[in-house]
Structures are given as C-alpha cells and as structure tokens.
Amino acid sequence: MRFKKLSPHILISIIVLTSSAYSQQSELSKGVNYLSEFIASDYFLQLKKDNTDLDLVDSIYIRAIDFYEKDYQEALLALTFTTIPYQRVPFVIPLLKIRLNYPLISANDSISSLKNQNLPSKLFFDSPANDYGDKDKLAHFFGNAFIGYAENILKLADVFGYFVEAFEEDFKAQSEVDFRDVDVNWYGVQFGEMLETNKNILPSQIMTIRSLRYFRIIL
Numbered sequence: 001m002r003f004k005k006l007s008p009h010i011l012i013s014i015i016v017l018t019s020s021a022y023s024q025q026s027e028l029s030k031g032v033n034y035l036s037e038f039i040a041s042d043y044f045l046q047l048k049k050d051n052t053d054l055d056l057v058d059s060i061y062i063r064a065i066d067f068y069e070k071d072y073q074e075a076l077l078a079l080t081f082t083t084i085p086y087q088r089v090p091f092v093i094p095l096l097k098i099r100l101n102y103p104l105i106s107a108n109d110s111i112s113s114l115k116n117q118n119l120p121s122k123l124f125f126d127s128p129a130n131d132y133g134d135k136d137k138l139a140h141f142f143g144n145a146f147i148g149y150a151e152n153i154l155k156l157a158d159v160f161g162y163f164v165e166a167f168e169e170d171f172k173a174q175s176e177v178d179f180r181d182v183d184v185n186w187y188g189v190q191f192g193e194m195l196e197t198n199k200n201i202l203p204s205q206i207m208t209i210r211s212l213r214y215f216r217i218i219l
Contacts (some may be wrong), residue, residue: 031078036107040114053120054204076146083138148192
C-alpha cells in the first residue's frame with residue numbers, strides 16, 4: 001500500500017481518472033453542484049456563525065450522504081471534487097516543458113468562488129492561522145477516504161499505488177512533498193476503512209483523533 005506517495009495534484013489526477021466515464025450531466029456532476037451550492041449558500045454562512053469548522057465538515061458530509069441516499073462511495077467521490085479549492089489541475093510534461101491545466105468537475109465560476117470562500121479551514125491543531133488555513137486538506141481527506149472505502153470493492157489502492165509511481169516518474173506536478181498532506185491522506189484512508197463497518201462515524205471524529213494523538217505524543 002503506497003498512500004504515503006500521494007501529493008495534492010497526484011491525488012486529484014487519480015480521482016479524475018476514476019471519474020473519466022462521467023459526463024457533465026452525471027450523478028457526480030449533479031452532486032458536486034448540489035454540495036457547492038450548499039456551501040455557497042446564505043444558510044451555510046449562518047451555520048458558520050454558530051458552529052465550529054469541524055461541525056461544518058460533518059454537515060457537508062451528511063448532506064452528501066443524504067443526496068446519494070447512503071451510497072458512501074459516490075458521496076466520498078463527490079465530496080472530493082466539491083472540496084477542491086480550484087477548478088483546474090496544473091501539471092508539466094517534462095520533456096516538452098508544456099504546462100497543462102486539466103479542468104475538473106466543478107460548479108460554475110460564481111458558485112465555486114463563493115464555495116471556496118466558505119470552505120471550513122480550521123480543521124486541526126496546526127492549521128495555518130490565516131483565512132485559507134487547511135481548506136486544501138479537505139480534498140485530501142475525502143479523496144483518500146474514497147480510496148480506503150472502495151479498496152475492498154474494487155482493489156483501487158494497489159492500482160492507485162502503481163499509477164502514482166508512474167505519474168511521479170513522468171509528470172512532475174509538485175517538486176517537494178508536503179508532509180502534512182501525507183499525514184491527512186493517512187487519516188482519510190482510516191476514515192474510509194472505518195466506514196465499511198461503522199456507518200455512524202463522522203469526519204470530525206477522525207480529524208480530532210489526529211490532534212489528540214499529537215498532544216499525547218508531546219505530553
């Protein structure tokens with residue numbers, strides 16, 4: 001299992017490949033639009049006033065599960081695309097030195113912009129103390145949860161592992177590893193695997209464990 005090799009652009013590219021058969025009118029696209037509109041809504045802004053960011057993550061997750069009528073695999077995939085805070089994936093073909101921007105499934109520009117502003121950002125004890133915070137970690141978490149949940153069904157993890165090695169060899173999308181990304185990837189996989197036996201578990205519970213384990217170590 002090679003989850004530790006996943007980086008932001010690689011993770012997104014992997015998810016893009018798994019969804020290549022979907023059209024823009026697919027259930028995935030509908031789900032991404034629905035969830036993006038929810039996060040961009042005035043209702044969600046009101047929720048932000050009265051709830052923690054971890055509570056907000058749970059509310060987005062529950063919305064996805066309800067939309068897909070408890071199809072957890074589809075919900076996790078839609079959550080991955082919804083929480084990516086941009087609409088295109090940049091990568092460079094080394095020999096040709098060509099930079100490409102691969103479009104992702106996303107809501108329209110105005111909804112995406114509002115959604116990105118409203119995404120929960122204070123997820124962990126070490127989230128950066130700025131407006132952006134850890135918004136980008138949500139896609140890491142849910143993308144790897146998708147991998148962890150789907151592994152026993154489609155054996156996706158090993159396939160992704162081989163693809164990641166090939167991708168890193170041929171396309172250099174990121175020059176160095178973000179170890180916090182790697183850490184969040186691991187917790188996302190744990191969440192997906194736990195979902196297989198406990199459908200009541202929430203993302204906030206796993207995210208909180210990350211902080212608790214850290215403080216236990218330093219104490």
